[in-house]
Amino acid sequence: MSACDQTWSPIFPKAKHRKKIKGRSGHVRRPRRKAEDTRAEILDMAERVFTERGIAGSSIAHVAQALGMSPANVFKHFHSKVALADAICQRSIENMAAQLQALNVEEPAPDRLRSVAHQLMAMHLAAFKTAPYMIEMLLILSETEMASGARYGEMIEGLFAELIQHGVDSGVYHCRNISARSRAVAAAFVTTLHPIFLVRTPMDELQSRCDEIVELVNIALQNPLAK
Numbered sequence: 001m002s003a004c005d006q007t008w009s010p011i012f013p014k015a016k017h018r019k020k021i022k023g024r025s026g027h028v029r030r031p032r033r034k035a036e037d038t039r040a041e042i043l044d045m046a047e048r049v050f051t052e053r054g055i056a057g058s059s060i061a062h063v064a065q066a067l068g069m070s071p072a073n074v075f076k077h078f079h080s081k082v083a084l085a086d087a088i089c090q091r092s093i094e095n096m097a098a099q100l101q102a103l104n105v106e107e108p109a110p111d112r113l114r115s116v117a118h119q120l121m122a123m124h125l126a127a128f129k130t131a132p133y134m135i136e137m138l139l140i141l142s143e144t145e146m147a148s149g150a151r152y153g154e155m156i157e158g159l160f161a162e163l164i165q166h167g168v169d170s171g172v173y174h175c176r177n178i179s180a181r182s183r184a185v186a187a188a189f190v191t192t193l194h195p196i197f198l199v200r201t202p203m204d205e206l207q208s209r210c211d212e213i214v215e216l217v218n219i220a221l222q223n224p225l226a227k
Contacts, residue, residue, distance in 0.1 A: 039077045042067065043091060046084050050133040055085065082146070085137045089148035092134065096123055097155045109167030114214045116163060121192045121210055128195055160185040164221065173221040188213050
């Protein structure tokens with residue numbers, strides 16, 4: 001039989017007619033994909049599993065089963081459930097950072113701080129309402145030193161640093177060490193951003209608390225003697 005005949009022989013069927021081969025674990029072997037695509041797919045499914053089962057009731061095996069792949073494939077990308085949760089948090093933080101970058105607040109410094117503070121609180125509230133498991137996840141990650149925690153701190157402090165710098169440039173705020181002041185301002189707004197306060201405090205109280213903190217920060221930053 002010639003090589004040409006072999007091409008059409010039942011012994012050498014075309015690739016598209018070949019059956020999917022199952023691995024030893026019984027999972028159907030999936031086509032090779034880019035690592036970043038597989039990683040994104042795992043994160044999407046993990047969010048669904050965490051929403052349905054909660055963090056404590058979920059495992060890497062549950063995520064793998066929902067995806068139709070072996071747990072080993074998930075472990076290739078995330079070495080633990082905590083690492084998986086950390087990656088989900090990082091992705092959410094980057095989405096929030098993009099929303100903050102898109103804010104176009106054309107107001108003088110004191111009013112700009114109030115507008116941004118309220119919008120930031122609204123973003124946090126919306127995030128926790130659409131993904132309740134985020135609260136449990138953040139509590140778990142708060143006891144570890146994960147990348148998402150550092151990234152979140154950088155995002156919030158960077159936001160307030162830009163607001164303070166704008167106020168200084170416009171002659172409204174007085175501040176020599178903007179980096180130190182931005183950390184202090186970020187700490188002041190914890191009670192309007194932390195999930196524990198957001199879920200346990202009535203909305204009207206959160207709104208008034210945010211206004212009070214904004215007023216306090218504006219007074220401090222506008223004082224020429226407190227540089």
